[in-house]
Amino acid sequence: xxxxxxxxxxxxxxxxxxxxxxxxxxxxxxxxxxxxxxxxxxxxxxxxxxxxxxxxxxxxxxxxxxxxxxxxxxxxxxxxxxxxxxxxxxxxxxxxxxxxxxxxxxxxxxxxxxxxxxxxxxxxxxxxxxxxxxxxxxxxxxxxxxxxxxxxxxxxxxxxxxxxxxxxxxxxxxxxxxxxxxxxxxxxxxxxxxxxxxxxxxxxxxxxxxxxxxxxxxxxxxxxxxxxxxxxxxxxx
Amino acid sequence: xxxxxxxxxxxxxxxxxxxxxxxxxxxxxxxxxxxxxxxxxxxxxxxxxxxxxxxxxxxxxxxxxxxxxxxxxxxxxxxxxxxxxxxxxxxxxxxxxxxxxxxxxxxxxxxxxxxxxxxxxxxxxxxxxxxxxxxxxxxxxxxxxxxxxxxxxxxxxxxxxxxxxxxxxxxxxxxxxxxxxxxxxxxxxxxxxxxxxxxxxxxxxxxxxxxxxxxxxxxxxxxxxxxxxxxxxxxxx
Numbered sequence: 001x002x003x004x005x006x007x008x009x010x011x012x013x014x015x016x017x018x019x020x021x022x023x024x025x026x027x028x029x030x031x032x033x034x035x036x037x038x039x040x041x042x043x044x045x046x047x048x049x050x051x052x053x054x055x056x057x058x059x060x061x062x063x064x065x066x067x068x069x070x071x072x073x074x075x076x077x078x079x080x081x082x083x084x085x086x087x088x089x090x091x092x093x094x095x096x097x098x099x100x101x102x103x104x105x106x107x108x109x110x111x112x113x114x115x116x117x118x119x120x121x122x123x124x125x126x127x128x129x130x131x132x133x134x135x136x137x138x139x140x141x142x143x144x145x146x147x148x149x150x151x152x153x154x155x156x157x158x159x160x161x162x163x164x165x166x167x168x169x170x171x172x173x174x175x176x177x178x179x180x181x182x183x184x185x186x187x188x189x190x191x192x193x194x195x196x197x198x199x200x201x202x203x204x205x206x207x208x209x210x211x212x213x214x215x216x217x218x219x220x221x222x223x224x225x226x227x228x229x230x231x232x233x234x235x236x237x
Numbered sequence: 238x239x240x241x242x243x244x245x246x247x248x249x250x251x252x253x254x255x256x257x258x259x260x261x262x263x264x265x266x267x268x269x270x271x272x273x274x275x276x277x278x279x280x281x282x283x284x285x286x287x288x289x290x291x292x293x294x295x296x297x298x299x300x301x302x303x304x305x306x307x308x309x310x311x312x313x314x315x316x317x318x319x320x321x322x323x324x325x326x327x328x329x330x331x332x333x334x335x336x337x338x339x340x341x342x343x344x345x346x347x348x349x350x351x352x353x354x355x356x357x358x359x360x361x362x363x364x365x366x367x368x369x370x371x372x373x374x375x376x377x378x379x380x381x382x383x384x385x386x387x388x389x390x391x392x393x394x395x396x397x398x399x400x401x402x403x404x405x406x407x408x409x410x411x412x413x414x415x416x417x418x419x420x421x422x423x424x425x426x427x428x429x430x431x432x433x434x435x436x437x438x439x440x441x442x443x444x445x446x447x448x449x450x451x452x453x454x455x456x457x458x459x460x461x462x463x464x465x466x467x468x469x470x471x472x473x474x
Contacts, residue, residue: 041298045282054323054330058308061278065305068298086291093291 015134024196026137027078031088032096032190032197033126033144034074038089039096040119041068047111056108059153063115070144077140091194095186102182109161109168110175113233116154117176120229121183124222132200132209158233173236180226180237252371262437263374264315268325269333269427269434270363270381271311275326276333277356278305284348293345296390300352307381314377328431332423339419346398346405347412350470353391354413357466358420361459369437369446395470410472417463417474 044064051057075085103118105111123145130141162169191198203209210218230237281301288294312322340355342348360382367378399406428435440446447455467474 038295038298041302042282042286045279045301046286049279049283054326058275061275061305062309064282065278065302068302069306071295072299089291 015136017134021196021199023081025200026133027081027083027088028091028194028197029126029129029133029141029200030074030078030081030137031083031085031090032092033141034071034078034085035089035092035096036122037067037070037074037144039100040064040122041071043100044115047105047108047115050108050111052108056153056157060111060115063151067119073140074144077137092190095190099182099186103179109158109172112154112158113172113175113235114179116151116158116233117226117229118179118183120151121180121222121226124225125183125187128218128222129201132203155232158235162234169235172233173230176226176230176233176235176237180223252373254371258433258436260318261433263370264318264320264325265328265431265434266363266366266370266378266437267311267315267318267374268320268322268327269329270378271308271315271322272326272329272333273359274304274307274311274381276337277301277359278308280337281352284342284345284352287345287348289345293390293394297348297352300388304356310377311381314374329427332427336419336423340416346395346409349391349395350409350412350472351416353388353395353470354463354466355416355420357388358417358459358463361462362420362424365455365459366438369440392469395472399471406472409470410467410474413463413467413470413472413474417460 041064044060044067048057048060048064051060078085078088099118103114105114126141126145130138133141158172162172201210201215227237278301281297281304285294285297285301288297315322315325336355340351342351363378363382367375370378395409399409438447438452464474
């Protein structure tokens with residue numbers, strides 16, 4: 001908050017659009033990403049308890065800690081913009097909690113797929129939105145998503161398990177489709193409820209936005225990347 | 238492991254005693270601390286789920302992540318010494334898991350006390366042992382314990398709750414004694430089973446050790462610090 005009073009506040013930099021609706025959208029987005037990370041941390045930490053070996057436990061706990069380590073910078077940026085981190089996260093709790101409630105993994109492999117595919121989907125979506133942000137916010141959002149390195153172990157574990165039991169591949173392919181469907185359901189819910197966030201995508205007087213065709217192409221890209229991730233796991237999408 | 242082949246391996250530095258028993262003791266200690274951190278992470282992450290508010294959840298999850306963030310450096314040092322991190326941790330799983338099984342918090346305040354008092358006790362114990370280590374290992378162990386900053390929030394929450402309900406103080410004081418008793422029980426179990434670690438405290442040909450009187454003074458110091466922590470929380474010990 002001390003920084004808001006100084007000349008370094010984002011509202012005073014040329015890159016940050018002087019538009020209250022834009023600021024609301026950024027607060028929404030940062031709040032959604034931050035709560036998403038907290039929620040991913042909780043779920044991964046719970047999955048770690050189910051890990052079949054200590055090595056797997058440490059690998060999943062490492063992913064959990066990596067998610068959580070991004071929260072502080074997102075909260076700091078929200079505060080810097082004059083928002084309250086907990087107020088900014090609140091509108092997204094229902095959608096994100098429902099996503100997790102509707103996709104509770106029934107075994108260790110469903111947990112792994114969810115960690116890999118679910119987080120990948122969320123990251124792709126936020127990365128698409130980040131393209132419409134001022135550079136400072138965009139860099140922060142992209143940095144908070146960039147932890148692909150941890151997931152090599154998921155690919156290895158899932159491929160090994162499917163090789164040992166090919167029927168598992170069919171079940172996990174269905175699971176991947178369910179994760180995608182539930183993510184879209186909750187994303188639509190958020191878009192319907194959060195006007196500022198939707199308006200960000202639609203553009204403003206001095207900012208380019210998305211027409212319906214562009215939104216269609218965005219979802220095509222997200223779907224394609226989902227299919228690539230499923231293929232990486234050796235699964236049909 | 239590449240580092241073990243280079244001249245920088247600790248076994249080749251003048252500070253690291255050329256004594257297989259000493260190395261076994263260090264591997265034991267690093268394994269115990271690393272498993273303790275993983276285990277603390279798991280417990281704190283579970284406690285975070287019980288947190289009454291989102292602010293409390295984030296505070297506890299921050300403590301969980303801080304514990305886990307120490308694991309990688311401990312594992313790296315074990316590997317550098319020619320050990321296997323998972324083999325080094327294995328002998329301490331039973332004692333640490335039993336400690337947690339016997340001290341499962343029944344509510345949020347018991348969780349907070351356990352996070353503060355339990356981790357404090359473990360840290361004091363490891364810090365005492367660290368005094369008998371070569372400088373490189375000692376610095377690593379002490380660095381892996383040093384996260385007092387996160388616990389101010391525990392003190393604040395517990396004192397506020399006791400002010401609102403003085404009877405809570407009596408129950409939580411008993412809980413603190415139980416944590417201390419269970420920690421001593423499991424520490425004795427480890428000391429009885431791990432000869433190298435006990436021998437480290439007893440000293441070697443060219444290393445000073447502890448006689449019974451010195452061990453007594455060590456436990457006095459640990460007990461005194463426990464009492465100070467309880468007092469900080471506003472609790473009798």
